[in-house]
Amino acid sequence: MMDEEKLKRILDNAPSENEKWDFKAHWHEDKGELLRDILNFSNTVHHEDCYIIFGVSDDDGKIIGIENDDNRRNRQNVQDFLRGQKFSQNGYPLTDVTTFSLNNHEVDVLTIFDTDDIPFFLERDYKPKKGRQLRGGLIYSRINDSNTPRDQSTTDAQMEKIWKKRFRLDISVQDRFRYQMLFPNKWSKVVNSETTSYVWNEDSNYVIKIVPDPEEESRVKFEAFSYSQIDKRIGWNEVDFIVNGTQITYNLTNYLDGARLEVGSPDLGVFDDINMNTHSYYYLQKGRWNSRVTEFLYCRLGIDIGSMENAELAMQAFKKDIVIYSSEDERKLIEHKMASSWENISDGFIPTKEELNNMTSDLKSVSWKNESNFNWNDYAVQAIEQHKIAQYINEEMLKK
Incomplete structure (x- = not known):
């Protein structure tokens, strides 16, 4: 779970991003893009939680805040949104939203909890009222600081790592x-x-x-x-x-x-x-x-x-x-x-x-x-x- 000290350590690296965190100046207006970001981080092959940090410029890492963001969401909003999607397996990505006050601004952190029960992908197309649709059957996965393109599945090499993680073949016998x-x-x-x-x-x-x-x-x-x-x-x-x-x-x-x-x-x-x-x-x-x-x-x-x-x-x-x-x-x-x-x-x-x-x-x-x-x-x-x-x-x- 994110705490203020951990957030500050991450912000010390801003605007540098990787397969564990991403910076956003504002919450997504396009729900399809929000869903795609969550799926990319859900299907990472490491064994740590991931974070999307809102209210931080991804250009220079400056804290700009989201207190006036009309698209702002809380924990329940995000979980209800994910629960309403048709995923390929029982269950859906588990998330949390925590708000921090930094430099006289509010910063929201969306946590995508780590799980071995991957890959998560849509069984059918998602067609939002606003924004572009996501095709069912595609498997997204964050690699370094890049998301899988919305009209593709992740690479074969990444897919192999995902399945190894699912069956715990990527960890030591002790783990x-x-x-x-x-x-x-x-x-x-x-x-x-x-x-x-x-x-x-x-x-x-x-x-x-x-x-x-x-x-x-x-x-x-x-x-x-x-x-x-x-x-x-x-x-x-x-x-x-x-x-x-x-x-x-x-x-x-x-x-x-x-x-x-x-x-x-x-x-x-x-x-x-x-x-x-x-x-x-x-x-x-x-x-x-x-x-x-x-x-x-x-x-x-x-x-x-x-x-x-x-x-x-x-x-x-x-x-x-x-x-x-x-x-x-x-x-x-x-x-x-x-x-x-x-x-x-x-x-x-x-x-x-x-x-x-x-x-x-x-x-x-x-x-x-x-x-x-x-x-x-x-x-x-x-x-x-x-x-x-x-x-x-x-x-x-x-x-x-």
Whole structure:
């Protein structure tokens, strides 16, 4: 999704255009041309959203605004327009319209969301009341900064890339694996002794295998990401991702709240304050293996056992103790803000005496540490700070 900082980075390149964005001084008067532009960007062969930015001159990149544009459209206008067309397959390009105020002007950004379900093309001719018609059956696709001519289909070479994208033949085996995990109902469960496996129904060479973690005995039995659970003890498994009998990668998982929920082990986020003191917390980032495993195993609970009541409560508690980022850029931005503002907000992360006593008691009850000299107090202080950092980011910075 477009935000102001991303828009400013794109505008720094104006008037240069490419296969990801285009500048328009005004909204289209000709609906056929609007439809053609959307189709060209919908059928791009990269894996990113595309943008048409209105209110910016494509001659010199100057912001001129669209506040007085009679042809201006909003999100609903565009979606209703696309929904009313006869496309060759079920569905239509998904879009959004966002307005930004820049240099005392309003700029509209039409986002065309990336999808692998291409190509989109018209099944029959589109004949607008005003403007030129578009012929059905033609496949448009943006190449560099050029659209396909309105009376032609895209090149054979581009068409080959489009079909490779549709069937995920243009991405790595790791990316294909992660994509398939978005469909947990398309995997079959196989249980063998201590091993639970999931096999991809459309290609049995893809296997997710969950096995006991061989190093579990040496691992901690509590982390801050189980702070809000009723049963704070955590356990460990290993999940292997296998293609054609070869393990392409693996991840650790944690079972929480008495094994009511299993999640991909979160990543540890860190940042330094102005005094170079390091602070940490736990997070998941969408699209990564541990995030995808978390989503997959949670959905499989509903498929495999039918009841989600206990798992839902455990998942709600888990989300209180971690941050879920949509991208690497978002994580870096938030950590930078936390570091730069820490001096002003740090008092809010100091545990109260009651919190510290309760946490120390909880940690001792987990009792994986039997050493008499183990510093329970320091560990409790760290766990409380990690929990409070995640809570603060969610409530104050990400507004979750």
